[in-house]
Amino acid sequence: MTAPPLKIRPAAQELVAALHRQLRSRWEALDAAGQPAPAAPPPYQAAALPGDLANRRVELIVEASDLAALNTALNSDADALVLDFDDTFAPTSKNVQAAYDALETAARSDKPLLARPRALYAVEEHLAPETLHDGGPAIAALCDLGVILAARPERPIHIYVPKLETVQEAQLWDDALALAEQHLGLERNAVKVCVQIETYAACLHADALLFALHGRAFGLNAGRWDYVFSLTKRVGLQRGAMPPRHDLTMELDAMRAYAEALVRVCQARGAQAIGGSAAVAPDAQNPQVTLDAVRADKTREAAQGFVAAWAGLPELLDAVREAFGGSTPHRLPAESAERTHERLLALPAPRPLPxxxxxxxxxxxxxxxxxxxxxxxxxxxxxxxxxxxxxxxxxxxxxxxxxxxxxxxxxxxxxxxxxxxxxxxxxxxxxxxxxxxxxxxxxxxxxxxxxxxxxxxxxxxxxxxxxxx
Incomplete structure (x- = not known):
């Protein structure tokens, strides 16, 4: 049975159509492989932190179509919520519709809200063709962005920008947000963003990506497993077997180099460094072991210069929050780009796999x-x-x-x-x-x-x- 087409409120539908009409040709021309390395940006500072995020230490990530989890999150003591259309989201027609409907519930909350739309590679196959008027495929990122921003234009939901690899992509996001602001009658840069550093290219060029969005970008966020996935794709065939996942701890110098590269950019540009997700499920009979491990991991992030992080479950909120409640970390010493690159690639030598x-x-x-x-x-x-x-x-x-x-x-x-x-x-x-x-x-x-x-x-x-x- 064919799934029914998505139903989007008229205001959101108009915005989604406008974004596609003005940006489709640029989206079709995106070419990460063909982009040269960006030039070093001129001196700049990141955007000011939104007031409702000023004192947060832990953000609770919620799969965007899970209404029960959303209601629990809205009633939790999380400092902020992240409505996720990306890594935790399965984009069936039913789920996309449920997520778009749930935005109405979330938008009525006073809880600080961020949302992560799908990345630029994704295509939304459940939108009625007449919605866009131009006959091309629906760009999932623009669909999500339009619905997210139209849900509460008077107090825009903050945005996590996922899976960037090039300045070209960052500029497309910035222009999409500017067009949405114009369409909704908002001032330029009213919508604030945090840029996710979760690809190998983004790690190498985090400063240039932040600069491309710096009028609205207040921080950078670490996405460890997406980053290692990207690293595996990009450099895997230049060496023997990549280390198994359980060997890629944040104590490994190559992984510390990734985290520190992000923090250095934030410290230089006045941005916030937001840590990764605590993505473990405590044993109901003996949760303390897991909670202690989460607290230790986030304490390490805090010492490196991160100021907040995600929790994957409400049970983890206190452990994450406590880790970021300590003293202000020291600034990291300067490191050349060449040395950082060398460290990023200094993974453990290949060994036989069990x-x-x-x-x-x-x-x-x-x-x-x-x-x-x-x-x-x-x-x-x-x-x-x-x-x-x-x-x-x-x-x-x-x-x-x-x-x-x-x-x-x-x-x-x-x-x-x-x-x-x-x-x-x-x-x-x-x-x-x-x-x-x-x-x-x-x-x-x-x-x-x-x-x-x-x-x-x-x-x-x-x-x-x-x-x-």
Missing amino acids: LNVVQDTIGLALAVFEAWYDGRGVVVRDGRIEDTATAELARAQLWQWLNCGADLEGGDKLTADRYLTERRALAGDHTAQARLLDSLVLAPICPEYFPRAAQLLQKSPLQPQEATL
């Missing part, structure tokens, strides 16, 4: 993909909150391990045949999650983002024999 790590990585991707097809953007697995970001990392690691011929403990190598054997032990060839994972892992070039790959796969599905080599 088979159970490969199996667990396959299992993680399959579990998230299965849930995603079922309309759930998040699963709790072994005490961790897994979502699109961690599934992207898992499938990219599998692709990288296979393409570099990673050694397995015991003397074997990870080949396509061995991957298929292990995947088939967990999911049959005809399941949607297996078809998607195979298409990603067995691709000659690592696909950019799995939600778009899944949409394209549904239009031209693999035949059963294509899952074998």
Whole structure:
């Protein structure tokens, strides 16, 4: 059965159509691979922090279509809420409609609100063609942005800008926001943003990206697993096997270099550094172990120069908040761009992979993909909150391990045949999650983002024999 088209309030529909009409050609011309490295920006300062975010220490991220979680969050003691249309969101027609409807509930709240629209790669397939008047595909980021801002134009919801790689993309976001402000009768830069540094290119060029949005951007946010996913795609074939996820702790110097690169830009430009998400689920019978680990992780971030972070569950709010209540951190010493780049790439040397790590990585991707097809953007697995970001990392690691011929403990190598054997032990060839994972892992070039790959796969599905080599 074909899903009914999305219903959007007239004010939001007009804004969405206007954004597409004025920005579609630029969106179609985006080319991250063809963009040169940006020049160093001139002296500048980031935008002033919005007043309602001045004293926050913890933001509670809520999957945008989960009305029950939203109501719980609105009644929690979170300092601010992040309504997420990106990593924790499965964009089924039902979910997109529920999320757009839920914005009306959120907009009536006095709780400080931020929203993360979908990234620029995403296409919204459930909007009625006549909504846009130009016959082209609906750009999910512009759809989300229009509905978010039209929900409360008199007091705009702050925006997290996701998955930037180039200044070209940052400028498109800035112009989209300026056009929305003009359409809604707002002053220029009335909508404030925090830029997510969650790609390898964004880490290298965070200063230039912040400058491109500095009239409205008050901070930078760290997205650890999205960043490692991007790093794996971009540099994975230049080396042997990338380290498994459990080896990529924030104590690793390469990961500290990532966090410190972000903080240095913030300290130089008067911006806030916002830490990553505490994405663990405490055991109801013994929550203290998990809470202590969260507190320790966020205390480390606070010492590095971060001033706040996300919590993935209400139970984690106090642990995150307490970690950022201490003394002001010292400024980080200066470091050359060349030295930072060297540190970012100084990952642990390749070593044979335990088979159970490969199996667990396959299992993680399959579990998230299965849930995603079922309309759930998040699963709790072994005490961790897994979502699109961690599934992207898992499938990219599998692709990288296979393409570099990673050694397995015991003397074997990870080949396509061995991957298929292990995947088939967990999911049959005809399941949607297996078809998607195979298409990603067995691709000659690592696909950019799995939600778009899944949409394209549904239009031209693999035949059963294509899952074998």
